[in-house]
Each structure stands twice: as structure tokens, then as C-alpha cells.
Amino acid sequence: MQTTLNAVDLPVAPAANNAVEEIAAVEKKEYRDAMAHLGSAVNIITTDGPAGRAGFTASAVCSVTDSPPTLLVCLNRSASVYPVFKENQVLCVNTLADCHESLSNLFGGKTPMEQRFAAAEWARLATGSPVLTDALVSFDCKVTQVTSVGTHDILICEAVALRRNDERHGLVYFDRRYHPLMRQSAC
Numbered sequence: 001m002q003t004t005l006n007a008v009d010l011p012v013a014p015a016a017n018n019a020v021e022e023i024a025a026v027e028k029k030e031y032r033d034a035m036a037h038l039g040s041a042v043n044i045i046t047t048d049g050p051a052g053r054a055g056f057t058a059s060a061v062c063s064v065t066d067s068p069p070t071l072l073v074c075l076n077r078s079a080s081v082y083p084v085f086k087e088n089q090v091l092c093v094n095t096l097a098d099c100h101e102s103l104s105n106l107f108g109g110k111t112p113m114e115q116r117f118a119a120a121e122w123a124r125l126a127t128g129s130p131v132l133t134d135a136l137v138s139f140d141c142k143v144t145q146v147t148s149v150g151t152h153d154i155l156i157c158e159a160v161a162l163r164r165n166d167e168r169h170g171l172v173y174f175d176r177r178y179h180p181l182m183r184q185s186a187c
């Protein structure tokens, strides 16, 4: 026999509340040390529009749904680029290849914006956001929703154009270092 539990009938145990408090008490350093164990792709997020051109390095990027084709990008509201992204409402997610380690550092540091863009070649697709010509893949997007969580804004982005490079190797950020990620060679 199948039993259906109604949420309103469940008792609220004090132990459950304590458990939630324990999870919330994880220290920032402990959390970051743990997150350093998660390997992720590295991306340069770019924009251009009424507020000007800007770009930053991001590992907090994730696919959300393919209908409509949507991904998310987490941006720290204290970043120098934040007001530019907020106003332009378009962006391009350029996923980096194995040769892009120094470019990633350039867009992740305190380098002036012109110096960041001078270090690579850029094209444009639909939105006008800079597309890194030798990126592994570029997702040209319009920002459709923004949600603030803690220090960051989650930018929900709908892809309106794509560009892929099927030959290049990938780049992974893991344990606070970059690692090349090789394609399996056809043999």
C-alpha cells in the first residue's frame, strides 16, 4: 500500500532545526577549501553595449536547461565589471582552451580592461559581446533573469548564438591550479 505524507502533518523536530544551524555554520575558508576540490571549466565572460566593454574570469558557470537554451553565470557584485554587466544585459561565455591559462589570470586579476582585451583576438556574433576567436566554445547570450544570493548575482542567460571549436583541448581549474584536458585522439 502506498502512503502519501502531507507536509503539513509532519512534526517539526528540534533536531532538524539544529542540523540546519550546523550546516549554516560552515566557515568561509572551510567552504572555499572544499570548493577547491571541485574541478570546473574556466570561462571569460564578456560584454559590450551602452555601458562599455568588460570581461572577467568565471568558474561559476552551469547549464540550466536546453529549452530554451539557458545557462547561469555567478558574478560578485563587488567586481569592477559588475555595473557594466548590469546595464548591458548581454554577455558571451567564452570557455577557455588549454592555451589560455595566462589569459584567464589576466581577466581574473586587477588588470585594466584595455590591457585584458589587448591580449587576445575577438569577434562578434549576435549581441555584440566580444567572442574569443580561439575559445573552445562561445555562448552569446541575453540576460533574462537576475537573482541575488549573498555576495553574488546569478545571471540567467539565454543563448542566442554559438560558436564551437572541435579541435582544441580543454582547460580545467582544480585545486587552485589549471590543468589541460586532452581530447581522446582518434586512433
Ligand SMILES: NC(=O)C1=CN([C@@H]2O[C@H](COP(=O)(O)OP(=O)(O)OC[C@H]3O[C@@H](n4cnc5c(N)ncnc54)[C@H](O)[C@@H]3O)[C@@H](O)[C@H]2O)C=CC1
Pocket (backbone or CB within 6 Å): 031, 032, 033, 035, 036, 059, 060, 074, 076, 108, 151, 176
Ligand atoms: N565564484 C567566485 O566568485 C569565484 C571567485 N574566485 C576568485 O578568484 C581568486 C582565486 O581563486 P582560488 O585560487 O580558487 O582561491 P580561493 O581559495 O579564493 O577559492 C577556492 C574556491 O572557492 C570558491 N570561491 C572562491 N571565492 C568565492 C566567492 N567569492 N564566492 C563563491 N565561491 C568562491 C571557488 O570554487 C574557488 O575555486 C580568489 O580571489 C577567488 O575569490 C575563484 C573562483 C570562483
Ligand SMILES: Cc1cc2nc3c(=O)[nH]c(=O)nc-3n(C[C@H](O)[C@H](O)[C@H](O)COP(=O)(O)O)c2cc1C
Pocket (backbone or CB within 6 Å): 042, 055, 056, 057, 058, 059, 060, 061, 074, 075, 076, 078, 079, 080, 081, 104, 105, 107, 108, 109, 110, 111, 173
Ligand atoms: C579561476 C578563476 C575563477 C573565477 N570565477 C569567478 C566567478 O565564477 N565569479 C566571479 O564573480 N568571480 C570569479 N573570479 C574572480 C573574477 O575573475 C575577478 O573578481 C574579476 O576579474 C574582477 O576583478 P576586478 O574587480 O579586479 O575587475 C574568478 C577568478 C579566477 C582566477
